[in-house]
Amino acid sequence: MAFSPQIKIPATYMRGGTSKGVFFSLEQLPQALQEAGPARDAMLLRVIGSPDPYGKQTDGMGGATSSTSKTVILSRSSKDDHEVDYLFGQVAIDRPFVDWSGNCGNLTAAVGAFAISNGLVDAERIPQDGIAEVRIWQANIGKTIIAHVPMSSGQVQETGDFELDGVTFPAAEVRIDFLEPADGEGDMFPTGNLVDTLAVPGVGSLQATMINAGIPTIFLNAAEIGYSGTELQDDINADAKALAMFETIRAHGAVRMGLIGSVEQAAARQHTPKVAFVAPASAYQASSGKQVEAADIDLNVRALSMGKLHHAMMGTAAVAIGTAAAIPGTLVNLAAGGGERSAVNFGHPSGTLRVGAEAEQQGDKWIAKKVSMSRSARVLMEGWVRVPGDTF
Known part of the structure; x- marks a missing residue:
């Protein structure tokens, strides 16, 4: 019996806030995965190592918690006055399911850094030193987020002394502004009541x-x-x-x-x-x-x-x-x-x-x-993830 060899897909493994996930650039995905659908979901599930009846995600990049079973797909923005479109997929651990119904605020802290490092932000918008303002379109919920990414000598600055409870080591501070963050599915208080x-x-x-x-x-x-x-x-x-x-x-x-x-x-x-x-x-x-x-x-x-x-x-x-x-x-x-x-x-x-x-x-x-808060982010590993060729 012949088995399909593994294929390589460019990817970056990043921590953002108290979460981590596998980041992809849309244009670097295989053609069959550049549109949403079952093939893309199947690939993401295999990358993370789900579904896993043992609950460990041993055969994938996931860490067997909701905070570490995450995927992100980024592309140059299709929206005016934005640099990058951000699509987040929460991968179930024990079921063959990718939930696209919401955002990950923690990984948002890594979106601006990835976008800058992977050429998704125009060079004239990136200072040599100081703070780069990256305007993000959060595609899952249709909202604007602004990431304030520190730059040093033309590169994203990841190291620093900002401490975030829930993260072991200090890093550079990334301020995140969520503009008009009420969810796009209706009124902020959907029942009309505060309680x-x-x-x-x-x-x-x-x-x-x-x-x-x-x-x-x-x-x-x-x-x-x-x-x-x-x-x-x-x-x-x-x-x-x-x-x-x-x-x-x-x-x-x-x-x-x-x-x-x-x-x-x-x-x-x-x-x-x-x-x-x-x-x-x-x-x-x-x-x-x-x-x-x-x-x-x-x-x-x-x-x-x-x-x-x-x-x-x-x-x-x-x-x-x-x-x-x-x-x-x-x-x-x-x-x-x-x-x-x-x-x-x-x-x-x-x-x-x-x-x-x-x-x-x-x-x-x-x-x-x-709504504003400070997080931090850094690249943990970059290169390719591999999945069996018959995954999708």
């Missing part, structure tokens, strides 16, 4: 803030579901009953937000919405051993991604946190002490994160103008 009562069979009636900003997110009060808000990964991820509860909440919240028509459809939309729970500031020891004091934060937030508690905080969920914190009356705002605010510093399992947000009320609706 709803969400009825979840088998769980109960829960207070919930459901928001489309950065990524559709369902915020709950930690105390209502039996938590303190200081939990670390194992406290949730080692509890199968808790994970099932969160998935049930997510499915019913997705229906209430109008993202799906029935709870049965939630399995085909794992990446969105996210579920997070909030609590007033209290001290805890982060997963790194770092002591986080109540006086250093405004509130605690824990969030789930792809069915598991995230080890830090998803960048897109941080956008939702910052936006909701800026709007008086949301559960996030109330947990942070209420009132008006333009920034929030919250605790997560790996430490803390500060997010700035601008929101304003127009008539009976709230509009998010901008």
Whole structure:
């Protein structure tokens, strides 16, 4: 029996924020993969090593967590006043499924650097030294993001002394501005309310803030579901009953937000919405051993991604946190002490994160103008990934 040899596809393995993924330039993909569809999905699944019934992604580039099972495809932008189009694919670990329904805010920090290094940004827009402003069109959700990428001697500067909780080593700071980040699928608050009562069979009636900003997110009060808000990964991820509860909440919240028509459809939309729970500031020891004091934060937030508690905080969920914190009356705002605010510093399992947000009320609706945060990024490896020739 003849077997197809492996083929090589140009790729770069990058960390962005607290995530990492495999980056591709659209024009360097094989012709059959330059259009969205089953062939492209099959290639990305094979690159990452999914589906893997062992849950390890040993035969691929994935790291067997939602934070490390990611892919990015970039191209010169088709939009005016943008440099690059950014398409994100979240690869399921144990199923043959690539979710294209949302953005990855963490990997956004690496998009500008990749675009500059791979010739997707015109040379006249790149300073020899200083900050390059890369205007990104986030194709999954149809939003503009601006990455402020540090440059040194004509090259992207990746090293530096900026420390990001959830990332072991310091690197250069990359500021990210998410412009008008309310999700493109409808109003920022799809139910029309800042707080709803969400009825979840088998769980109960829960207070919930459901928001489309950065990524559709369902915020709950930690105390209502039996938590303190200081939990670390194992406290949730080692509890199968808790994970099932969160998935049930997510499915019913997705229906209430109008993202799906029935709870049965939630399995085909794992990446969105996210579920997070909030609590007033209290001290805890982060997963790194770092002591986080109540006086250093405004509130605690824990969030789930792809069915598991995230080890830090998803960048897109941080956008939702910052936006909701800026709007008086949301559960996030109330947990942070209420009132008006333009920034929030919250605790997560790996430490803390500060997010700035601008929101304003127009008539009976709230509009998010901008959310900003700092991340870091660097190239881990570049060259080619290989997949069997009969993959697609």
